[in-house]
Amino acid sequence: MLRIWTLFILIIVFFTAIIFRLFYWQIIRGDDLRSQASAQYNLELTIPAVRGTIADVRGSPLAMNQQASLVYGQPKEIENKPMVAKLIAPLLKVEEPSLLETLSLPDRVWVPLAHKVETPVVDEIKKMNIKGIGFEPEPKRYYPEASMAAQLLGFVGSDQNGQDMGYFGLEGFYDRELRGRGGSIQMEKDVQGSAILVGDSRRTEAQDGRSLVLWTDRTVQHIAESRLSAGIEKYGAKEGTVTIMDPKTGGILAMATYPSYDPARYGDFDRTLYKNPIVASTYEPGSTYKVLVVSGAIQEKAVKADTIMNEEGPVDVGDYTIRTWNNQYHGPITITKVLEYSSNVGMVFIGNKLGKEKLLKYIHAYGFGSPTGIDLQEESSPEMRKDTEWRDIDLATASFGQGIAVTPIQMVRAVGALANDGWLMEPHMVKEIVDSTGKKTEIKPKKVRQVVSASTADILTEMMVSAVDLGEAKWAKPAGYRIAGKTGTAQIPVAGHYDEKKTIASFVGFGPADDPKFVMLVTLREPQSSPWGSETAAPLFFNIARDLFAYYSLPASP
Template sequence: MEKRLGFVLIFFLGIFLLILVKLFYWQVLSSDSLGGLAEKQRLSTIPIKAARGRILASDGSSLVINKRAYGVYLEPKKIDDKDKIISVLSKELELPSSSISANLSNSSLFWIPVAHKVDEEKVEDLKKFNLKGLTFMDEQKRFYPESSMAAHLLGFVGKNAKGEDQGYFGVEGYYDEQLSGRDGVLMQDQDALGNPILSGNRQNIPAEDGRDLILYIDKTIQYIVESKLKEGIEKYGAKGGSVIVMDPSTGGILALAAYPAYDPGIFSKFPSEYYKNPTIASFYEPGSTFKVLVMAAAINEGKVTAGKKFNEDGPVEIGGYTINTWNQKYHGEITLSQVLEYSSNVGMVFVEKQLDKNVFLRYIKDLGFGNLTGADLQEESTPQLRPANKWYEIDYATASFGQGIATTPLQMIAAVSAIANGGKLMEPHVVKSIKLADGKMINTAPKVKKIIYSKETTSVLKEMMVSAVDKGETRFLKPAGFRIAGKTGTAQIPISGHYDTEKTIASFVGFAPVDKPKFLMLVTIREPTASPWGSETAAPIFFSVAREIFPYLKISATD
């Protein structure tokens, strides 16, 4: 009997000890987490979304703004007709009824999100059904008033892995943090059913709206560029193309267009490959437009002059390879200015040979090739330059006329800016200023990356480029009376270690007025079928744009 009583005593003593241990765990070890859980049950937390910053053109007009929209939510405990609410939402919001039903089956939820960024018109339609348990919350939706205009430059807003708004590509992606602002939160006491206690505690941390961006983009020039590019792509049967217009004195991008384009407001309806901006992420060989940079280097080093004579008497042999002129024509003794007029590959090999190999490579690197431009656009990439010990005689020769060396359109136009503005390599920039919440403006100062050429050198090159336009293949395209500096380019497309003779990238780069340029423009056309030549595809697009922006920028025939 005593033995049995001992067992009972030990049993109850064990239970008592377990209770003590559990109490110690709850009250001491887990007090913080339990307190936090109690706080969560007591407090209702409602996020306050910050308004995303606007994106404005140089004149202050809207390129991207926010439009009023709504989040659609369900409160399961208030629903009196589950089947009807599933049917209405599925039909009106074009959602699978199975997903709505699955969410409603989770009885632990007080608040179920159904859809976000629903237009005001659609919400008004839903309200007419008088559905109990259906509620709406204010949101904002990104709105692009000009539809697809400047899509590749602007980018778009999508959802990240957490389901949150995030900018992708272009300015939306690059400046996402500044545009997003900082969300706020409203915390208030709630009862056991999740209803707010009006006399309870309430704390409001206000949202900090995103900053507005004012771009260098000129909407008039952007519209002209986009319409002329699309027209040219269709006319010349090309796969695609791009146009960049820059102010060479600041590096500011006045217009940027690429085709095919997409509408950032409904980006998901377009192929994802359209999102990439080819002016900063697609590589190409610049062809003869590169000649002006090499010629400028040789003149800058004092190795040649514009009037220096060269005997173009036939093809040139380099390391077992034969280099011809583009049209198999040879002009005998010509000046180096005529080398650009005739766009002579053979003449450029002569110019390249006047330069020390290390100096040649130094200019290429100093001009930014092989490095990012630093432009404020998301997803910029760059082709890499080969190491110096991997350059052979033939590589220097072909690079002199823009083959065997890759670049992006933005790198190329930035490099030519060093000729247009008197020698300075400018960093391309899209955003001109940032407007803070208090109205204060932060201006973006133009950035000179490096002085490449002397003013004397660029003055000579400008006249050589004017001569190339006036006497070269584009002489019949130029508006009468205007002085325009420019150069055509045609480069074959490399495929699997060789060049496709049927496919080219055609281009034209130019600027005006010549002495103090108000714009610098690069046109690139990918795989035109009507003609492979830059003089017959890219150049006509350049001059059609120029004709319209001359009066707009008040450039006269005497400039």
């Protein structure tokens, strides 16, 4: 009887052990084994999504993809690691000891050696026929126009998982649209790794990224960049920007900045250059701002173009004294002459006539104090003081564009409203989005609000034409064209005061005045040849305008 019981217990223990073992393999390790088995008989291929391209308004590519490869090593298969490191380190542009260290990592069967290596280098390494060195396709961004429009485009780097990701500019703003979604194919495979068609298969198609067609015209961009570069050299400025917009649509025709960087080698440049100063940096607009204040005063009927004010000398505002830029005074002058002479004293008069509430109303209506909504990742807007915190001196200086910070894109958009019957537009880079099937989605121009009436805009246009024809910069103006514009020279605030020697020279305007094709802002930081906008930014503006008139086939009047 004892033997029977012993046998019975042994059988029970034996079967219990089997049940536990089965539980371990089938339940606990089940998923793992299934995936291992699947890896043995399934062939899984990833289908990478192709990143969308960025093209100018005429379809010329500004950013596209080029073939490149990930170069990897299989250390266990490499026989002479020091020799391999010595051969390929110079080609991959990595340090030889670092490469050797990577190849010598213990217990590693696969190590990445270099990412996005261009095809000629890969071909050279392939010719060496080194055992244990392999390649995987890994496309990289290619910029046919090199560094043109770099701060507008942004660049493609990697995210935390090593996947491509767009940073700054259009690449950053439209990253999700451009990158698309990768797919995969899972099929049963035979012993040689070929797919078995009678077996199970599962395919998830990749969705390629969408492509962008911009408002930007590469010819206009080229003109702006080459002229800006020449202007920076001629006037010895530290930095400069040129922003050109179509005032009727808000489409950005060009954005040129100096200094800039090469998006293909972004890692070699200072990170501070990545942000586009046209949308991310602020400056005090100086006298260019006067046209906006005058437009508000005319719209509110506080003054007329021919209203006479007496510019008899400096004017006191609280504890401060406001003077004209050259300390010259012309006696009784019209409001048109106030703009021609760029009179700060005249602007204080106009600001007083307009009054605090209405001046602030127009500052807000022109969009200052809030982002423009442009489709560039790094746009920011300077904070403005609360309406209740404006003192008399703040209002006085704001009337001639000092003590107020704006971004170049805010300024060009605001003046663009005067070129567009008073309508403020939302500036936009992208005109059309094209998906991988070729379906186009047009992004329509967006009117934000009408700030001043069409007739007020026309009056300001004539006043700005007069400021160009009779103002300080008249010597540089292209003959035979009606251009509306205004110079600006703003001192740069340094540690709570203004540095008289350091200025931001600017010129804003549009042309042809009667049917504007472009509105443009030129800014130069700390020009050395002259601190004045009329002697630096204005001639640069007119040089670009001259090229644009020729490009758009706009003839001069005889």
